[in-house]
Amino acid sequence: MDDGSGARPPGAPIRGSCLCGGIAWQAEPPLELMSHCHCSMCRKIHGAAFGTYVVAAAEGFGFARGESQIAFHASSKGNRRAFCPTCGSLVPGEAREGRVAMPAGCLDDDPGVRPLAHIFVASRPAWSFFDDAVPAFDTTPPGFDIPAQPDPPAWGEPGGVRGSCLCRAVRYRLESSPTLARHCHCRRCRKARSAAHTTNLFLEAAGVRFEAGEDRVRTYKLPEARYFAVAFCEICSSGVPRISAERGIAVVPMGGLDDDPVIRPASHIYTGSKAPWHEIRDGLTVHEAGDI
Ligand SMILES: [Zn+2]
Numbered sequence: 065m066d067d068g069s070g071a072r073p074p075g076a077p078i079r080g081s082c083l084c085g086g087i088a089w090q091a092e093p094p095l096e097l098m099s100h101c102h103c104s105m106c107r108k109i110h111g112a113a114f115g116t117y118v119v120a121a122a123e124g125f126g127f128a129r130g131e132s133q134i135a136f137h138a139s140s141k142g143n144r145r146a147f148c149p150t151c152g153s154l155v156p157g158e159a160r161e162g163r164v165a166m167p168a169g170c171l172d173d174d175p176g177v178r179p180l181a182h183i184f185v186a187s188r189p190a191w192s193f194f195d196d197a198v199p200a201f202d203t204t205p206p207g208f209d210i211p212a213q214p215d216p217p218a219w220g221e222p223g224g225v226r227g228s229c230l231c232r233a234v235r236y237r238l239e240s241s242p243t244l245a246r247h248c249h250c251r252r253c254r255k256a257r258s259a260a261h262t263t264n265l266f267l268e269a270a271g272v273r274f275e276a277g278e279d280r281v282r283t284y285k286l287p288e289a290r291y292f293a294v295a296f297c298e299i300c301s302s303g304v305p306r307i308s309a310e311r312g313i314a315v316v317p318m319g320g321l322d323d324d325p326v327i328r329p330a331s332h333i334y335t336g337s338k339a340p341w342h343e344i345r346d347g348l349t350v351h352e353a354g355d356i
């Protein structure tokens with residue numbers, strides 16, 4: 065596998081795979097209709113600021129391996145999100161009207177197209193900000209009549225900063241102050257969240273209290289990594305807090321939060337590995353590698 069920055073023969077299929085590599089696919093170019101979706105469902109299921117999808121013709125699309133392992137979550141009427149049950153990455157779902165939507169964060173190659181729009185921007189949380197040249201729409205561009213998804217209803221009593229997965233099986237509160245929030249563009253993070261980048265906040269491990277569904281949290285640790293692991297809901301695949309007992313910290317994917325955590329992302333790290341289709345233009349500090 066390469067990181068998508070190498071030269072690819074013109075017309076070669078565009079490859080994608082989940083974080084653990086168990087599920088892989090390819091699609092014939094050209095791809096089309098790439099967009100950043102800020103709807104609350106994408107935010108929750110990716111655990112990220114937004115999800116980015118690109119569409120392939122079903123005819124030229126196929127799984128290279130792992131298709132039989134794919135798990136599904138019915139996220140809304142007639143829409144099933146597909147994911148890897150081992151690592152939690154989102155993967156392409158079922159073909160609809162001859163097209164397959166692929167989560168761009170899991171692509172191993174440059175898709176050859178660039179995002180046409182930010183959609184459902186009205187659903188964006190206060191900590192999510194962008195200023196790139198891609199046209200932004202409160203819902204969808206004219207002619208695409210996809211109804212906006214209502215924000216998920218509040219749950220439980222207010223107090224601390226609440227968070228939950230898309231299916232609401234996993235619910236938690238942050239009860240101490242986060243010390244840091246930042247965007248990470250490394251390849252592992254992009255695959256883990258199947259998105260352009262992660263936006264995580266960090267706090268002491270004891271500061272996260274699970275109120276429901278802790279037994280539904282599955283963790284996948286990358287075998288070759290010292291620490292890198294992801295935690296996700298086994299029912300819906302949403303990113304949820306990962307408690308690192310070793311390091312005494314909790315890593316929380318901000319897309320899962322239901323309340324404003326007040327802290328704002330301070331920087332972008334590992335931008336040297338950022339997706340070729342994503343432009344960073346929000347004025348925050350940029351670090352080509354880590355910042356420590
Ligand atoms: Zn996987």
Ligand SMILES: [Zn+2]
Pocket residue numbers: 101102103104105106107115184
């Ligand atoms: Zn969406």
Ligand SMILES: [Zn+2]
Pocket residue numbers: 229230231232233234297298299300301302
């Ligand atoms: Zn869930």
